Ligand SMILES: CC(C)=CCC/C(C)=C/CC/C(C)=C/C=C/C(C)=C/C=C/C=C(C)/C=C/C=C(C)/C=C/C=C(C)/C=C/CC(C)(C)O
């Protein structure tokens with residue numbers, strides 16, 4: 001091997017040092033480095049075994065253990081009877097669930113931990129977890145997945161995103177809307193905590209589903225005029241109590257112009273379902289529908305961009321990649337798209353839980 005005269009790249013040198021098994025053995029013993037080495041080892045092991053953790057959670061929820069334990073501690077015998085899982089195998093599942101912090105174990109009796117009880121109470125979370133069987137199958141061959149060489153089932157679950165025609169089969173609309181509206185309560189709560197609407201006279205929620213966000217807005221701002229715009233197959237099922245309060249518009253933002261009259265327009269978990277050209281067209285339509293001084297409110301899970309982060313980059317980006325129609329964008333990317341559509345005064349208010357949603361607001365100033 002020839003002698004390299006290139007000056008070593010400091011970051012490569014650092015990586016090679018850490019990757020050296022001899023250095024690792026030394027660092028695991030040396031008092032000043034051993035805690036860090038153990039911490040890195042544990043973190044790596046968590047990544048290695050993460051797919052088992054998700055499947056333990058999936059079985060825990062599918063067997064309804066989170067609701068069975070809501071009434072208080074239960075014995076292994078009674079849980080085995082109720083779940084129809086053999087005593088021995090259920091003991092292993094419950095032991096795993098205890099290790100993951102979902103249950104607490106006292107000899108042969110099990111109760112929900114704080115985390116397990118929170119899981120039982122988060123609206124729509126168990127349905128979300130259960131539908132992950134699809135994403136799990138889509139990720140079975142991860143290299144083919146990232147190369148874009150595999151078909152994905154998630155893309156079939158949300159066929160509306162492909163739809164040039166706005167007529168959505170009722171069954172698909174139902175399944176989709178139930179899953180969406182479950183998590184909508186959290187999204188609405190965090191969005192409305194981050195963005196105040198006290199100066200808004202009329203809000204139109206575009207892609208607002210069956211109006212879950214608008215019902216929360218109506219609760220907090222009872223005098224606000226509200227409009228909902230979504231596909232015909234979706235808005236036909238807006239609950240009756242809401243249809244009296246909300247002005248409903250059926251249409252497709254791909255083909256139809258947006259109704260005018262609102263001084264604020266919200267796009268809640270809409271952009272990440274679509275590719276850039278559709279997002280650009282939609283933002284232009286939103287701009288056109290708003291009056292001078294009108295405000296755009298975007299809320300959806302976002303990528304960390306320059307600062308990659310787990311919820312946006314290691315979950316939602318993968319989810320939207322499996323859907324094959326949109327992508328998870330960073331606030332900076334969404335800002336660029338908004339600017340290109342004419343918006344100014346772009347702000348990125350902080351939200352409480354990045355795994356629930358992130359927000360961006362912009363203003364039309366012509
Ligand atoms: C009483 C004593 C002594 C002490 C109490 C101490 C105390 C106050 C403890 C707090 C306990 C508590 C209330 C905890 C609450 C925890 C909560 C609310 C947790 C919430 C978790 C939410 C999660 C994990 C949400 C996950 C959401 C997901 C995975 C959503 C996915 C959405 C997707 C994939 C949508 C995709 C569809 C499409 C088409 C791309 O849009």
Ligand SMILES: C[S@@+](CC[C@H](N)C(=O)[O-])C[C@H]1O[C@@H](n2cnc3c(N)ncnc32)[C@H](O)[C@@H]1O
Pocket residue numbers: 160161180181184187206207208209210212213229230231234251252253254267268269270273
């Ligand atoms: C991810 S969901 C979000 C629903 C709701 N905003 C929420 O956060 O739960 C996306 C919404 O956009 C709607 N949508 C998709 N394509 C549309 C289109 N071309 N025109 C109008 N709405 C559309 C869907 O029907 C759906 O209700």
